[in-house]
Amino acid sequence: MSSLDRFSLNQATTKYWPIPDLVAGCVDAGVTRIGLWREETAAYGLDKTADLVRDAGLTVTSLCRGGFFNQPGWYDENRRAIDEAATLGAPTLVLVSGGLPEGSRDLDGARAHIGEAIGQLVPHALAAGVRLAIEPLHPMFCSDRCVVASLGQALDLAAPHPSAAVGVVVDTYHLWWDDQVxxxxxxxxxxxxxxxxxxxxxxxxxxxxxxxxxxxxGTGSVELRRFREAVDATGFTGPIEVEVFHADVWARPGRDVLDETIQGYVEHVL
Structure with a gap:
């Protein structure tokens, strides 16, 4: 087994690397999996992106993102996101729930709404063959970006729905602080x-x-290998996406970032 068999480069890590260069760079580096973002695929063209990735032999591991259920029009927007994931061949649509509705302090109500909203999307997701993945974010994002702040909360929200339709995201950046993780x-x-x-x-x-x-x-405080071992111990054998948001990383040439990402993945995740 190659050390890169499960490695996936999330497009966010090389945010300003044009999609054709991203695809070519991955192929050249022996990377066979990528995670995509809706904004970038829309800018390049959804069908063009799907064709480019498919022709290069790459597998799309996820599409980011749906969710933001506190916004007007969330239902139609998330149905579109599901359809986009299906077009790209992405098995998973990552959901970032959104923060509190404007003027509200009702966290319980906001979380209950997310569960109801996901339930409304489940039939469309099942029909499209796309799994909805609830992503908990670090609690510091609770007010404005994501009221789902722990893996336990995400699992509770997923529980009423078929596991084939609704799962969760395990993201080390957001979960490393939690002794219950x-x-x-x-x-x-x-x-x-x-x-x-x-x-x-x-x-x-x-x-x-x-x-x-x-x-x-490898550049920070997280026990990345411990997370990988814990996830592997559950029987999960799916892709491992590296997803980094940092202005200094984005300012560097995409291939340089990819090479360092691979090195850090091999040394600190595997």
Whole structure:
């Protein structure tokens, strides 16, 4: 087995690398899997992206993102996202739930709405062959970006729905702080809910604008290998996406970032 058999480069890590160059760079480096983002695929062209990736022999591991259920028009927007994932051949649509509705302090109500919203999307997702993946984000994003702040909360929201339709995202950047995460990863495996596994490091100090505080594997504080071993212990054998948001990383040439990403993945994740 090659060390890159499960490796997937999430497009966010090389945000400004044009899609044709991203695809060519992955092929040249022996990378066979990529995670895509809706904004970039729309800019290049959804069907063009699907054809380009397919012709290059690459597998799309996920599409980011759906969710934001606190926004008007969330239902139609998420149905479109499901259809886009199906066109790209992505088995998983990552859902970032959205923060509190404007003027609200009702976290319980916001989380209940997410569960109801996902339930409304399940029939369309099943028909399209796309699995919805609820991503918990670090609690610091709770007010404005994602009221789902732990893996346990994500699993509770997924529980009423078929596991084939709704799973969860295990993302090291968002979950590394939680002393309950190991038990929740075991639960996620037992309930067949792991739909996506993403790795990034937590760098210190965080830059201004903490959303862009992710580091390449091995540059921060996270026990990345421990996460990989815990996820593997559940029986999950799917792709391992490296997804990094950082302005300094984005400013570098895409191929340089890919090479360092692979090196960090081999040394600190495997």
């Amino acid at each position: 190991w038990a929740q990863i075991e639960r996620a495996g037992r309930e067949d809910r792991i739909a996506c596994f993403q790795v990034a490091d937590w760098i210190t100090p965080l830059p201004e604008g903490v959303l862009l505080g992710r580091g390449l594997p």
